[in-house]
Structure formats: C-alpha cells, structure tokens
Amino acid sequence: MGGFPTVTDVALAAGVSRQTVSNVMNSPGIVRTDTRQRVEAAIAELGYRPHASARRLRTRRSSTIGIRLDPVIDGISGSVLDRFLHAVTEQADAQGLRVLLFTATSPEDEIIQFRRLNDGADVDGFVLTSTFAGDPRTRWLIENGISFVTFGRPWGVDDMNDPQHLWVDVDGWSGLHAATRTQQETGARRIAYIGWPSPSGTGDDRRRGWYDAMIERGDVSERDLAELEIVTTDGVSQGTAAMQQLRQNAGQIDAVLCASDSLALGAMIANPERVPVTGYDNTPIAAAIGLSSVDQAVDEVAAGVLELLTGEFGGKVHGAPESAEPRHRMVTPRLVVREFAAIPMDVPR
Amino acid sequence: MGGFPTVTDVALAAGVSRQTVSNVMNSPGIVRTDTRQRVEAAIAELGYRPHASARRLRTRRSSTIGIRLDPVIDGISGSVLDRFLHAVTEQADAQGLRVLLFTATSPEDEIIQFRRLNDGADVDGFVLTSTFAGDPRTRWLIENGISFVTFGRPWGVDDMNDPQHLWVDVDGWSGLHAATRTQQETGARRIAYIGWPSPSGTGDDRRRGWYDAMIERGDVSERDLAELEIVTTDGVSQGTAAMQQLRQNAGQIDAVLCASDSLALGAMIANPERVPVTGYDNTPIAAAIGLSSVDQAVDEVAAGVLELLTGEFGGKVHGAPESAEPRHRMVTPRLVVREFAAIPMDVPR
DNA sequence: TGAATTCATTTGATCGATCAAACTTTTTTT
C-alpha cells in the first residue's frame, strides 16, 4: 500500500503466484498465453516496476556496465570519447543495460574503482577506453576474471590475438589510406602528413595508412616522402608550426593529412593557398569550420562493444574452447569530405 | 567461501554480531572503540566490501543519481555539459554517490525514464540540465515527489522562487557585464554584441549584462546601441555573417562580445582588424584558438548541485517550514582573458 | 485404462544487508 507494488501484489491481483509473475517477466515462453496476458494486465494496471536492487541481489548480476569518464585533457579530441559514451548509453538503454560512470586519477586508482564496483555488485562489466601498451588495467581485469571490453586494441606485442581480451577498434590505417586515396583521385600527387612521434599505437597506425597509399601509387619516391612528413605533438599551434615548416621546406604540396583535428585546425590557420586539409576524429570543430575528417564511427564501435560484452563470452572467456565467434571487431572509419569553408573563405586578401 | 565475504563472515572473524559490523560501517559512533578496531581489522583482512544492491534493497535508497546524457546537438557548446557531467561524477564519487546515465529522445520520454529509474530504486534523485520555460519534467518530478536539482534556473514567470524547485545556475548577466567592463577598461567604447533571438532565457540574460554595462558607462547612446547588436541563431557561419554585417553597418567597433563560442569563432574568421572578440562557455575551441571567453565554472555548479541534492531538503521539500537555507545557488562565471592568437596571427596580408 | 511424460504453476528458501526491538553490560543517580 504505502510504497510501490511488488511481485506479490501483482500475483494477488492476477490470481497467480509470485513466481509466475516473475516468469512472465523473465521467461515468458514457459507461461501459458492466457495466464501471461492476465499477469501483464495486472502489471499494467498496478503500474508495477521490478525493484532493480532486489533483482540484482538475487541474481547476482546488475545489468549495469561501468565506464570511466576520462579527465578532459584535450578538449578537442575528447569529444570522440563523449560521442562514444553517448552511443554506448543509448544502445545500452535499448538493451536494458544501465551505464554507471566513475572517475579515476590514474590507472592504479582505476583498478581500485574496478574492485569497488565489482565487489559491490554494482556492475557486470567494464568498458575501457584509451588503452595503451602494457596497460595494467586489462591485466588486472583478466586476472580477476572480470568482464570487460576495450575500445582500442591492445598495443602489446602479441596481445592483439589474446583470446582473453575482447576489443573493438577503429582501423586508423584504413581511414588514412582512404583519405590519401581520395586526394589522389582528385589529382593530388604530393600529399603531406602531419603526425605524432613514434611509438604511438594509434599514431603509427594512421601514419602507415598514408605511407602505404603513397607507396602504392608511386608518385613520390620513398626518399621524398620523408620531406612530406612532419612529426609533432598534438595541438593547434603545433599544427600551425608544422604547416609553416612544410611550406618552407617541402616544395609543392597538393594536400595535407593530419593525425588529429587539432593539428588540422592548426594547419588550416597557416594555409593561405587553401591546400585541402583532412583531419581525424570528425570533431565538432571540423564540422564547424568545414574540414574534411576521418570519422571514427562511434556508433558501430559502441554496438560492437556491447555485443562482445553481452555476447557469447559475456565479456570474458571462461575455459571456452575454440569458437568461430571472433573476439574483436575492427571498425572501418568513414571519411567525411567537406568543401573548404570557413577559415580561408573570409580571410582578407 | 565461494564468493565474496559478507557481514556474517566479518562478524564471525571479529567475534561480534552482524549488526555490530553494520554499525561500524554506518554509525561508528555508537560502537566501542576497541570493538570497532577489531571489526575494522577483520574487514581489512577479509577484503570485505558491502554488497551495494543488498544495502539498497534494505535501506530503500541507492546512493545513485541519474543524469540524462543529452544528445549531442551542437558539438561545440555541448562540451560545457560534458565538463559539467565530469565535475558531477568526480564530486559525487568523493561523496560515495554514483552517477547513472540514461538517454531520452524527448522531454516526455525523459519522464518515462524518470519513472523507470525511480520505481526500480535505481536512483535517489536526478540532475537535470538544459531546462526551458514551461519544462514538463520539473513539474512532473515535483508532482511525484522525486528529488531533483536543475542546472539552469526555471524560466517561467514566478518559478525562480518556487520553493519546490532547487536549482543552480550561472549568472550570465554578470558574465557579460564583466566582459563588457573588461573591454571598457582597456579603452573600448563601441562594444558590439552578437546574441540570440528573444525569448531565450539564457540569451536574454547575457544580453542584458552587456546592455546594462553599456548604459551604465554611457559612452554610446541608447539609440546607437541598437546598431551594435546583432541577433542571430547560433552557429559558426552565423557568427561570420554577423561580423560582416557589423563591419558594414555599425561603423567603428572596438570589441565584440558573443553569446557563444560558436558565434565568436565565426566572428573571428571575418575579423581582419583583429578586434577583440569574447565568446561564452570557454570551450576547447576558445582555448585552442586563443579566444577570450566566459567560463561557466562547472565545478562550482556541480558542487552546488550535489549540495542541494544531498542537503537539508534532499532535493525536495517535504512540508518543511521556512528555512534560512537558500534553495538555489547562483554561480558567478569567470572571465578567461586570452591574447589574440591563432586565427588572425598567420593570415596572409 | 493406468502409467509415464511433458507442461504449467506453486511453495519454501535465499541473496546480503539493515531495522526494530530485546537483551547485557556499564555508568550514573538517589
């Protein structure tokens, strides 16, 4: 009376037992049709909602996944993770999963949070972002038998095929390969690349996409290719500096590809000749100033992550034998082509 | 044995009863010191973690707050909400609160989600963002006696002092007033404002900050002030268009203030004279291109939200009589001043 | 027809914690 109706109330109203009500909700198949309809009617009439905590206590599963909200470092590329978070939340919702956020100050601290959330039965598994080589978090999760899927492939030597590590990643190689090809098709020959210093898992991957496409085409000798490449840390002003350097030293340049939208924005600023610039991540900035960019297709990534997390392995590999089911997903990014727009357009001559 | 230790295990190990263990965790004050220490030792040794769902079932509270993850509309200003979300999560964590995300396609759908999460005892209360005039969500929450606090004041006629509606907001008036003053102090007289069409709660508020500061100073007649104001929808290209219009029609312009960083970025693009431009929200873009901007101080907002949510009223007002405790917080934004930088710097003459 | 199966539903126990009230022990009061 006082509070919300419980299974017992519904059972009473429908003239059945608690368990039947439970069955209607969890295994409708085993309940006779007319009984089921009667129960459903009672549920609707009383406005019954299952008590999530009670269910979790009994079933020992929470239907909740934990995601660490990364500290906002670079606000520009950070938006990819925000979009990813949004996609995960949306698709999780649709599957009856909840998303619980937490923060951590370091990978070690994050492991403490894993422990806390897992022990308290708050979450069934985790989604990790921003993995890096020798990541202690994945090791710990595997050792403790906790379900997880990473957005980002493992960057260790042999880890990519580790059957215990489920992951989804975006094929940066393919993104830059396509971007390079697209420029080549419009007639560009000398295509420059502004990227990050090695070793950087994602960075090296993207660079190779450009490099391979350039070699395949053969317009530029392998030696000259070195001139067309600038290595720098990420940031807008670094992009500007790199672009200036290219214009001074690299001779003719038909197009510029960048490892990030930050670099691309920077490059655009020092781009009076309006050389086509392509960024990476398709951030709001790229959209705002009309910059082509490689879109990471976070929706697909999110779908893949949830599929792996809730799928056959439930995010982890019990002693399961070989299986046809692949344990990772490689998502092909989309190249978003935009006409040159905002920045150069209104610059005074 | 099999799973994690429970209160009973700890009690056994410490030679006390379940309830004493519970007391050590929830009301340490009533347990004798030596007993408490013994229990704490047992907790540490067994690595005991309370089972969150069991506790929630019994106490009927979840220590979790629900936040809707807004659809990413304008990616640029969206980052304010992301930063807010981050601040809330971080500070909630510190208070032992969890943050549960959800999405919704419309205010009506959001109300359905409120129901679901509240009935299932998933959350104790909600934090709402992006409130608008006549918001059906707040009305529904009040009617159903559910705790909530909004980031954003109620924009209805008399709602601001509604004692049932707890809110935290940023004083846009003060942000623009300060920005105007700052420009005036550097000698600027004719300061333009690019804002949004009325009625717009936040927009009108910001505009008035500029307007009042201009009137106070009296450098520009009330008539001329109209020339210095452009009304347009939000967006980068709209900002560019507005700036061009100002340059054509408004004569001398010493500075430009904008209702958003999107508009400010647009204005910067059509700004060969390097008139100082100030944006609003202090988004990553403003930082990236070196644009002054009004920062919403999301940390303070988050702190205020949690304070109200967990404070005296617990997010709602029971029949509580008049109280000295204010039911809202007005946060004063910070003006972040940046030297002119990226965009005009490398533009070729 | 009666026994063996299958299907549908019910009952009792349980998940892990906290509440409410009972019970002990210690401290204060008279």
Next chain:
DNA sequence: AAAAAAAGTTTGATCGATCAAATGAATTCA
C-alpha cells in the same frame, strides 16, 4: 548499595525478487 539510566551488543524479521524443488494438470504412450 540498590535502582534507574545510558551505552553497547545481539537476535529475529524484513526489503523484493529469483532459484530450486515440489506439486498439480494436461498429454502421450503402452
């Protein structure tokens, strides 16, 4: 020193759902 009050601790019941096993009803088989 006995009675009263306070402090500290324990016991039984309970939150709301699901599990496991038992019961009853409908169906199939010999």
